[in-house]
Amino acid sequence: MDNHTIATLNKINADFYTTIAHDFDETRGKAWAGWEMLLNHIPTPTAPFRVLDIGCGNGRFGVFLHENWGRNLIYHGIDNNPALLQSAKEALSAKNIAFELEHADIVAWDKKFAPEYDLVVAFGVIHHIPSSQYRTDSLWNWANAVKIGGYLVFACWRFYEFDRFRERITAWDADLADKVEQHDYLLDWRRGATALRYCHYVDDAEHDALVRATMLDEIVRYRADGFTNTVNAYSVMRKRDKTPINEGLLG
Secondary structure: OOHHHHHHHHHHHHHHHHHHHHHHHHHOOOOOHHHHHHOOOOOOOOOOEEEEEEOOOOOHHHHHHHHHHHHHEEEEEEEOOHHHHHHHHHHHHHOOOEEEEEEOOOOOOOOOOOOOEEEEEEOOOHHHOOOHHHHHHHHHHHHHOEEEEEEEEEEEEOHHHOHHHHOOEEOOOHHHHOOOOOOEEEEEEEEOEEEEEEEEOOOHHHHHHHHHHHOOEEEEEEEEOOOOOOOEEEEEEEOOOOOOOOOHHHO
């Protein structure tokens, strides 16, 4: 995928979240079932525990961890939407959580992470990253942010497997139809404001490739969330030693 197409798809999503931020915030107030399952695979910390939340939205994962882990949490959230970050600030402040929020576009930037986090998560994010190469490079970069002994967890939205989501697919404009990749779709939003979003469907083969890109050990993979409790596919990985260098597009 060429850079212009990547930028175009990224802008579609930036505009989408600008339009529906309020409605999106209202629909994202509860913890996902998959997060509850995650606690079975990561020991409760007994010392300060640094967490990086990629695409943190309104910060509800930070609130969820605080409610389960208490004051050991040190939370760093990154998102490109100012309205959702403001909601995150209010929610995290209300719980007296130690936090940092960063306004950044994870597709447009070229930041390389240092291995300083005990847990790195990416929920509701991967389907918004254009191009197969950018997705695999992003997973490697996020894995690099994990300390030795720490964890990386990502979830892939498997929307295309369900009729209710396939019904929302909208045709690409002519100038994009021959430039997007396989399993790239344009979906409408049906709550409050009207808007379109770019979403990529990650199938089993690509999920396997994303796991390999992390160069970490996959501990468990499971399905959870949504109306069937199978809408998201999770992978929980642990860093046993240093991650080999693989510069990719971020080099």
